[in-house]
Amino acid sequence: MMASVYAGRTAVTGIGTSIPPYKLQQDEVFERIAESCRDDLDIMRWARRIFRQCGVETRYTCEPEFLEPAGKCRYLPDRPGMPVPSTAHRMNTYERESVPLAVHAAREAMADAGIGPANVTHLITVSCTGQFLPGLDSMLVQELGLPWRVNRIPLVFQGCHAGLKAVQLARTIAESQADYKVLIVCVELCTIHFQPPTSRETLFGASFFGDGASACIVETAADGQEHVFRLGQGHAVLVPDSREEMIWRVGDRGFDLYLSPDIPKRLKSFLREEAEMLLGKRSLPSLWAIHPGGRGIIDAVREMFALEESQVSYSRNVLKNFGNLSSATILFVLKEMKSELARQEIDRADGISLAFGPGLTAELMAFTYLSKAEAVQSAGSEGAYV
Structure with missing residues (x-):
């Protein structure tokens, strides 16, 4: 019989997701963008076009400042020369906000798969929107009660495809030994990198990126x-x-x-x-x-x-x-x-x-x-x- 390209021995048996509490309506974000760049008609024109065509209606952010008018939001100042958050400030926000989102998604994934923290043998963490040490992997071991000897594999700063890359890596790991159970946790806080709308490029990021975390369990599927x-x-x-x-x-x-x-x-x-x-x-x-x-x-x-x-x-x-x-x-x-x-x-x-x-x-x-x-x-x- 021909081997199946589709179905191997291992499977995603549980999935969890989490989002931060602050909801962004697309039309409201556009209004703040428009206020921030009201003197630049070319940017305004492109903003209107991009926001209408990108396919997004709502997103979520960990940063409550985005709910404020442009003049009160440091990420979207309403006049040139105003200070905006530094990279260090944004990384501090990432360190504070990423862990709770990741923990929530991971717990949901383990519950969906019907396994406990003690069963996890490998932990793959994925993120490209922030870094700190000791890293997200170390924090999750403590917060979730994972085994101290769990094999930790961070995938850092790879971009949007890294979530599926992690699944492919987890499949390879889980296929090597039947009792391996791999927990993947992805967390991204894209909105903390929003920039003042001074070009078309910055408008793309502001128009459709959001914050959230997801997780899954990859293991040998039980009958x-x-x-x-x-x-x-x-x-x-x-x-x-x-x-x-x-x-x-x-x-x-x-x-x-x-x-x-x-x-x-x-x-x-x-x-x-x-x-x-x-x-x-x-x-x-x-x-x-x-x-x-x-x-x-x-x-x-x-x-x-x-x-x-x-x-x-x-x-x-x-x-x-x-x-x-x-x-x-x-x-x-x-x-x-x-x-x-x-x-x-x-x-x-x-x-x-x-x-x-x-x-x-x-x-x-x-x-x-x-x-x-x-x-x-x-x-x-x-x-x-x-």
Whole structure:
């Protein structure tokens, strides 16, 4: 029997998410942006266009200042020359706010998988919006009561694709020994890097990024375990001659982001070939977990593979309700998908997950949703599964 590209022995058995308490309505954010750049008609025009087209209605932030008028928000001063928060200030905010969000998401994921902290053998932490030491991984060991000897693996400053990269790494770890249980925790506080709207580039970040955390458990799926994503084959690709398309650098006033408007076009130039390499001669799956890096990216993938609107609805809903949460976003999408498939009482469906980040880097991974996990037998020495 041909080995399945979709369903290996390990699975995502539990997913958790968390968001900060402050809700940003897109029209209200635009009003604050407009107040901040009212004397620059070109920026105002671009802001109106970007905010209307990005596909976001609400987002969340850990910073209550964004609920204030522009003149009272240090991140969006209403006149030139006003001081804005330094990188050190933003990192202090990150250290204070990231841990509670990460803890909440991790506890929810463990509860969803039905395991306790003592069962976790590996901890992968993912973030690109802040750093401190002792790091998030050390804090989570203490806050969650994980074993002191848990294997800690931080993935730092990799960008939006790192959440799916962590899942691929966790799959490899969990496949190496049947009793390994990997906890992945992604936390991103994107809004603390908002910059005064002085260019189109700063408007992109202000228009669709939000804050939040997500977590999941990757382990050998037990027979009868409910609502799991069995993890199949996957790979990553670095796209040649595209390193200037997405840039994320540390600046004096936070991290400076540049996103090229040509990214959807670049995806169309290589993604079909990568999907064909992953799937071989198999037909396209029904489930698509796409990282919603923006409305244009979702549209590009839908058009490229002639997908139905229902197939990209999970990604659109996450973008609409939470914005782009960088590395944490892909688990929000899988949670949305899991909930809807359970509601529809779907027994089994194959899928593919896609995430994109600086490089340009694309992560691709096949999976199978099962309402109840089945026992899987090894099929040969190369680690393939039937």
